[in-house]
Amino acid sequence: xxxxxxxxxxxxxxxxxxxxxxxxxxxxxxxxxxxxxxxxxxxxxxxxxxxxxxxxxxxxxxxxxxxxxxxxxxxxxxxxxxxxxxxxxxxxxxxxxxxxxxxxxxxxxxxxxxxxxxxxxxxxxxxxxxxxxxxxxxxxxxxxxxxxxxxxxxxxxxxxxxxxxxxxxxxxxxxxxxxxxxxx
Numbered sequence: 785x786x787x788x789x790x791x792x793x794x795x796x797x798x799x800x801x802x803x804x805x806x807x808x809x810x811x812x813x814x815x816x817x818x819x820x821x822x823x824x825x826x827x828x829x830x831x832x833x834x835x836x837x838x839x840x841x842x843x844x845x846x847x848x849x850x851x852x853x854x855x856x857x858x859x860x861x862x863x864x865x866x867x868x869x870x871x872x873x874x875x876x877x878x879x880x881x882x883x884x885x886x887x888x889x890x891x892x893x894x895x896x897x898x899x900x901x902x903x904x905x906x907x908x909x910x911x912x913x914x915x916x917x918x919x920x921x922x923x924x925x926x927x928x929x930x931x932x933x934x935x936x937x938x939x940x941x942x943x944x945x946x947x948x949x950x951x952x953x954x955x956x957x958x959x960x961x962x963x964x965x966x967x968x
Contacts, residue, residue, distance in 0.1 A: 807822040809828060814864070863926055870934045887901055
């Protein structure tokens with residue numbers, strides 16, 4: 785039995801979970817509403833203030849999805865109650881970030897600025913303090929969407945291993961390489 789899959793997801797006060805047709809799960813909470821399509825073989829039961837996820841057989845496919853869907857449901861419940869945040873940091877001379885609403889304007893050392901539009905479900909804020917690297921704060925209720933947008937922004941200029949310049953997550957540690965060895 786999956787150790788993660790057999791644990792129930794606790795539903796806090798103020799959150800409603802409904803299982804609709806075709807195994808569509810809808811989670812409503814104080815921060816918003818999220819829906820997720822669950823595989824038709826996986827059984828989702830809402831009992832009082834708990835969500836239980838069960839699998840019909842011991843097939844490899846069912847065992848693989850059991851813990852996955854339990855984690856996804858847990859992320860939905862946490863998203864509508866607390867929300868998620870992700871912080872990116874721009875490391876490099878002349879790297880800048882600014883935003884106008886949900887449009888992010890990045891200067892990452894290319895010949896032109898990069899204009900990146902953030903989905904309307906998320907909030908973005910940029911912080912530039914003297915002596916500190918510029919920071920981008922992403923905030924929203926959908927963990928998958930925040931992770932995907934953060935990865936796309938990071939992919940515009942990945943941190944390089946020699947000087948560490950680029951866009952990185954604030955808690956990321958970049959492994960550094962030694963440069964050229966001295967000549968003679």
